[in-house]
Amino acid sequence: MPSFTAASGIDPITETGPLSLCSREPHVPADRLVAEMVPPPRFDSVRFATYLPDPDQPSQREAVGVLDGFAGGLGGAHAVSARRSFFGFGKARTPKVPAGPRGVYLDGGYGVGKTHLLASLWHATPAEPALKAFGTFVELTNLVGALGFQQTVRTLSGHRLLCIDEFELDDPGDTVLVSTLLGKLVDAGVALAATSNTLPGKLGEGRFAAADFLREIQGLSAHFRALRIDGEDYRHRGLPKAPEPYSDDQVTKAAYATEGASLDDFPHLLDHLARVHPSRYGALTDGLRAVCLTDVRPVPDQSTALRLVVLADRLYDREVPVLASGLPFDQLFSEEMLKGGYRKKYFRAISRLTALARDAQGLVGD
Incomplete structure (x- = not known):
């Protein structure tokens, strides 16, 4: 549990009346940051079977099938070879040196169920929770800040899957940091999955001088196979x-x-x-x-x-x-x-x- 300090000098846990x-x-603490890299409470019980595709949006049903197959390829000792075969690159003789995309990237508007699908992938991956991680982009960059870059690489390199929700690049520093981190994790055999409202080749566009960091952005894009998920915001569909x-x-x-x-x-x-x-x-x-x-x-x-x-x-x-x-x-x-x-x-x-x-x-x- 985190510790709290109260600016008013009153313990917010025991104060009478509403909290503030x-x-x-x-x-x-840093150990909590690592331990809590699991799907949040809202998505603790979601599964591919509980995702309800919009019948008017075939890309939603297709995404379920692709991700289900991807999860199945992450189990067992041949996970790396299965991943590469899944993406059409054949069997891997040297799994530490990937030849193509090692992850899936869910792109689509807000409210089409991308986080639901990402959490479902985490749950469906046949590995112990300690061997797979789930966090937002902000939480990932903060983990690096708390542990240091090299320790973060060591901590996550033993994972089978890293899921990154709300993938956004808001500044050049994050671009270089995440590009380098994901490159090292892919080299270590970690599979990647991410969600965003922006295609990986367009990350950072309109927010900073993306052209100045084109190499890093293209490097990020190369790690993923992009899956477009169309549809309207389910949170307001028919409500x-x-x-x-x-x-x-x-x-x-x-x-x-x-x-x-x-x-x-x-x-x-x-x-x-x-x-x-x-x-x-x-x-x-x-x-x-x-x-x-x-x-x-x-x-x-x-x-x-x-x-x-x-x-x-x-x-x-x-x-x-x-x-x-x-x-x-x-x-x-x-x-x-x-x-x-x-x-x-x-x-x-x-x-x-x-x-x-x-x-x-x-x-x-x-």
């Missing part, structure tokens, strides 16, 4: 419109009436997120059964917006309902942001927060 995200500053924001009084009363709920002013929470590393946002939400926010308003800048995206992802992974007053979640990001290089991240955050707002409707009494 703003009073939490979690410190996560009623998201609830309108509630009043401050309704949110506050619900927070006091719900055991394990937090209550925070949205602008203050955004300020607090700047003081906590995004890799700790999962720990920030430990033990919460609901998040209550008052005075939701548009985020003021891109850095703040990207931190909010990470928090939304961690809340969604952990199935924590979000009850809010102020503006609707689809008004969080400016029109300029929704047209910029991070637009897919922002749309994902809107989609996930809207789903969590729908989950929170039962917290408000009649």
Whole structure:
């Protein structure tokens, strides 16, 4: 468990009334980072059989078949040869020197079930949990920061599979770091799987001078066979419109009436997120059964917006309902942001927060 310090001097675990995200500053030990590289609670029980392909989108059903076959090729002593045969490169005489893509890359819009499929692949791979790892791109880069590059390579090289969710390259440093890390892991025989809203050859486009790092980006792309998954956001497919924001009084009363709920002013929470590393946002939400926010308003800048995206992802992974007053979640990001290089991240955050707002409707009494 992480340790917490309280900016107010009050222990947030024992304080009477709602908890507060703003009073939490979690410190996560490195061994927890490694131990928790498994699918998050929302995806703990998913399997290929529980994925419901849209009948109008054949690419979804095709992806299930490809990934199921990929998982089957990762078992036993001949996993490396099976992987290469699966991708059409024949048998491997020297498994430490791969000749082609050693992983699958799920590309598609938000809400088409990519994380469901990635977690299903993790569960279907015939290996002990200690021999396969699952984490977001942010969690992977933070692991390198916590352990150091060489120790991260040693830690993950013994794995049969590394799954990377929400694969994004937001700066040149991450590009070089991840390109080098994945190259070494592939050389060690580790299979890769990733999800993103951006094809591997387009990573970093619109966010930094991708052309200056073309070699690294192309090197990343070479590790994967891309699978396009088409479709609409399943979180809103056939569902009623998201609830309108509630009043401050309704949110506050619900927070006091719900055991394990937090209550925070949205602008203050955004300020607090700047003081906590995004890799700790999962720990920030430990033990919460609901998040209550008052005075939701548009985020003021891109850095703040990207931190909010990470928090939304961690809340969604952990199935924590979000009850809010102020503006609707689809008004969080400016029109300029929704047209910029991070637009897919922002749309994902809107989609996930809207789903969590729908989950929170039962917290408000009649």
